[in-house]
Amino acid sequence: MTERIPLAIPNIGDREIELVNEAVRSGFVSSVGRFVSEFETQFAEYVGAKYAVACASGTAALHIAMRLAGVQPGDLVAVSDFTFMASSNAASYQFAELLLVDSEPESWSMDVVKLRAELERRKAAGEKLPKVIEIVHILGQPADAHAVIELAAEYGITVIEDAAEALGAVWTEGPLAGKHVGTVGQMGAYSFNGNKIITTGGGGMFTTDDEALAQRAKHLSTQARLPDRGYLHDEIGFNYRLTNVAAALGIAQLERLDEFVATKRAIARRYNEAFAGTDIQTPPDLPGKESTYWLYSIQVPASRGEHARDELQDFLAEVDIESRSLWRPLHMQPPLKAEAVIGGEVGEDLFARGLSLPCSTDLTESDQDRVIKRVLEWIQLAGE
């Protein structure tokens, strides 16, 4: 009997248990306690942001960013079409209208050329322009943020980075060289959900270089309560703070982030080598962008028929290997049917053919070999 190989599971060690124990024993189990502020400081230092505010989830961090960008009902938010729905939910919570922007086929992230053409068209036609451009660093891959920032500056638009999936990813060339994803727009958001590269069970982080925004983020995340003797609130806030217990877990995980990133990259290298020379398409690996390969995802060749992705997934499931399809693009989501979309075909194709393979940071080489062997076997069978 073989053991089931999961897609991606948390990697919790002794240090995590030690710090969580300490947090629980201290009695400070809720949103007060030293771990929250320590986690914020260490996180900001790691990614190179001036300020970090811990949040209850990545979605909460994104929602706060939308609020701070001043997104009001009916405002337009441009967002990558090919992403997990949390990216747009944050804008929808503010009753924004969406402009869904298709991906480039090479990077799988927002097609800035298409977005620029659309903004020019809207401007000429006197139509609504976005208040925010939200770029998503998809699957650990840095997006084309520099081009987005330049475009946004021309139009006076705020840039929010959804870096939920890409903590640890960096640019190595060009104007953003040396920068971490999530630190180059006005505001960034990260997630520590159970399947992300580091986890706090559930949690997120808001980052910015702007002190006023950071203070407002903390204020909004704590019910907008003023430091007054009585309960005085100067606006409608949220209960979006991370707990001290979760932050303790986060600190221990952050200590291991470099190790996790190196492991994810090693896993990607082994898969890439194994699939070279087959018609399996490996994930983007572009000059100047160092992906973490958070979820290693392949594209099943179109020539294998329209159900090939599902067939491969079923084939792997039968031998106890978990895999998962990529996201259905936002323009195909029922609640977003009426939103504006630029293109959409690239995202549809990525969805139709995309499959994420096991890539837990504790995946053994022999388990990875088992996955590789089965994928190659399927390629042969499907090719006959």
Ligand SMILES: *Cc1c(COP(=O)(O)O)cnc(C)c1O
């Ligand atoms: C996971 C994820 C989020 C949301 O993070 P949560 O912590 O689960 O709320 C947002 N955007 C993307 C692209 C994600 O993958």
